[in-house]
Amino acid sequence: MEILVFLILLGIGYFVGNHFEKKHYADIKKREKQTLHVPVMSWGCKQDMPYAHEAQMFTGSTVVANDYFKTFSAGLRNLVGGRVTVYETLLDRGRREAMLRMKEEAMAWGASQIVNVRFETSNIAGQTQGGMGIVEVMVYGTGIR
Amino acid sequence: MVPSTSHGLTLTTLEGVPGKSIAEHYGLVQGSTIRAKHVGKDILAGFKNIVGGELKGYTELLQEARAEAVDRMVQQAQQLGANAVINVRFATSSVAPGAAELFAYGTAVKVQ
Numbered sequence A: 001m002e003i004l005v006f007l008i009l010l011g012i013g014y015f016v017g018n019h020f021e022k023k024h025y026a027d028i029k030k031r032e033k034q035t036l037h038v039p040v041m042s043w044g045c046k047q048d049m050p051y052a053h054e055a056q057m058f059t060g061s062t063v064v065a066n067d068y069f070k071t072f073s074a075g076l077r078n079l080v081g082g083r084v085t086v087y088e089t090l091l092d093r094g095r096r097e098a099m100l101r102m103k104e105e106a107m108a109w110g111a112s113q114i115v116n117v118r119f120e121t122s123n124i125a126g127q128t129q130g131g132m133g134i135v136e137v138m139v140y141g142t143g144i145r
Numbered sequence B: 001m002v003p004s005t006s007h008g009l010t011l012t013t014l015e016g017v018p019g020k021s022i023a024e025h026y027g028l029v030q031g032s033t034i035r036a037k038h039v040g041k042d043i044l045a046g047f048k049n050i051v052g053g054e055l056k057g058y059t060e061l062l063q064e065a066r067a068e069a070v071d072r073m074v075q076q077a078q079q080l081g082a083n084a085v086i087n088v089r090f091a092t093s094s095v096a097p098g099a100a101e102l103f104a105y106g107t108a109v110k111v112q
Helices: A002-034 A068-080 A085-109 B039-051 B056-080
Strands: A055-067 A113-123 A134-144 B022-036 B052-054 B084-096 B099-111
Touching: A002 A055, A002 A068, A002 A085, A002 B039, A002 B052, A055 A068, A055 A085, A055 B056, A068 A085, A085 A113, A085 A134, A085 B052, A113 B084, A134 B056, A134 B084, B022 B056, B022 B084, B039 B052, B056 B084, B056 B099
Parallel strands: none
Antiparallel strands: A055 A134, A055 B052, A113 A134, B022 B099, B084 B099
16 A cells, blocks of 8 residues: 555656656746846956946745655665766756746846856755755846846 | 845945945845744645645745845845945855745945
């Protein structure tokens, strides 16, 4: 019985999780193309001030969670070590989504570029769920126009 | 999202405000808040852990909390008489299972 529940959860995690991931990636790629004309730079702190009339800080953040299948396969991965691709895609999605949110907000304000962008990642699930499970990714930077 | 104009104060992650010069430095200002997870949201998040993806409830919660941390930082800056906070940085740490500290700091300045 327990095995059955486990397999069902694993199946749901795999199929539904994969479906959402594909959909999300398609959405991210589409939006990245739409926002391509506004450059995002990670410099801006040690250089001369960029020429601009106005500047404002923008942030974007997202909280992403593992699906059941990913948790399980990462657990298996732990036995032999190596790249944990399932987590890589999760964090990649989170970062790009957060970046897009910041970018879209800055673009709505009329930014011509975004400088001195910083990333921050933190695990908010705590130790109770075995570490990596729920991760918050945030991006912040200064939009100038 | 952090509403950075509603305070009438300019926030930047740069070492100054483009197009303006710094007239006075007031030093470091900071704001922080510690938030615990909501039980209802936690249960929903538990379900969401089966299928994965974004946890919108948590995203909102943390955005609100971060806005509050920024608000406290801005209040401190306003008390000093600053009109901008430059070189703003954020830090997040989970201090206990289910609770996260959100911390914002920057340098309060007066720009012209």
